[in-house]
Amino acid sequence: MDLGRDVNLALAVTEATGIQLVLCTGVYGSHYTFLPQHFANAEPSALADALVHDITVGIQGSEVKAAFLKCAVDEPGITEHVEKILRATAEASRRTGAPIMAHSHPATRRGLEIMDLFDAEGIDPAKVQIAHTGDSTDLDYIEQLLGRGPYIGMDRYGLDIICPTAERNAVVVELCKRGYAERMMLSHDACATIDWFPAELIGAMVPDWHFGFIFESVLPTLVDAGVGEAEIEAMLGGAVAAWLSA
Numbered sequence: 001m002d003l004g005r006d007v008n009l010a011l012a013v014t015e016a017t018g019i020q021l022v023l024c025t026g027v028y029g030s031h032y033t034f035l036p037q038h039f040a041n042a043e044p045s046a047l048a049d050a051l052v053h054d055i056t057v058g059i060q061g062s063e064v065k066a067a068f069l070k071c072a073v074d075e076p077g078i079t080e081h082v083e084k085i086l087r088a089t090a091e092a093s094r095r096t097g098a099p100i101m102a103h104s105h106p107a108t109r110r111g112l113e114i115m116d117l118f119d120a121e122g123i124d125p126a127k128v129q130i131a132h133t134g135d136s137t138d139l140d141y142i143e144q145l146l147g148r149g150p151y152i153g154m155d156r157y158g159l160d161i162i163c164p165t166a167e168r169n170a171v172v173v174e175l176c177k178r179g180y181a182e183r184m185m186l187s188h189d190a191c192a193t194i195d196w197f198p199a200e201l202i203g204a205m206v207p208d209w210h211f212g213f214i215f216e217s218v219l220p221t222l223v224d225a226g227v228g229e230a231e232i233e234a235m236l237g238g239a240v241a242a243w244l245s246a
Contacts, residue, residue: 025050027071033082068101070102086102093123100118112141115145131189
């Protein structure tokens with residue numbers, strides 16, 4: 001709710017295209033460190049109430065209900081305000097049964113810290129997806145994270161400035177060989193529009209960062225490397241459906 005969401009725009013896109021969008025609720029935490037002022041001095045339960053409202057009543061006065069919760073832990077780690085967000089997110093999940101997607105920073109192994117907190121909050125790990133795990137080529141870290149029970153997002157295909165596509169593919173292929181296809185989700189983390197980077201630089205810096213890249217380039221490469229149809233179906237749909245319904 002602090003990144004400019006607009007449920008009416010989402011509805012307009014759905015009506016114009018026929019594509020069903022699955023919306024979330026949550027607080028990102030500006031610069032991954034602090035809360036918007038409205039919640040900064042409130043108890044975590046006040047934020048949890050707002051999240052529960054989006055899930056059970058509707059977002060921004062609409063009848064569109066959020067299907068999952070989103071939070072974020074990046075390189076700064078679980079700061080005081082980020083901890084408040086995570087605990088409010090956990091409370092909202094317990095009260096509604098909604099699953100959680102957590103932005104992470106694999107280079108600092110934040111996924112494990114996230115799981116520590118959610119374990120302490122009594123969250124079923126099958127309800128958790130640790131996003132951006134595919135930014136890492138550290139198979140030991142990824143397998144340790146998988147051992148904690150969450151799903152993982154191999155979800156920034158096209159962002160080669162973080163991790164090149166060839167390295168992302170190699171990790172996915174190896175994890176499929178180790179039997180983890182049903183725990184991975186393939187995606188791009190792409191945006192229709194974004195103000196995090198100057199618009200003129202996006203095409204030059206990340207030309208493959210768009211919604212079609214996985215289908216046009218990644219899947220053929222994975223198939224050539226021996227990834228089977230059932231594994232691809234799991235990573236594109238099965239894992240997502242299982243997580244959303246956990």
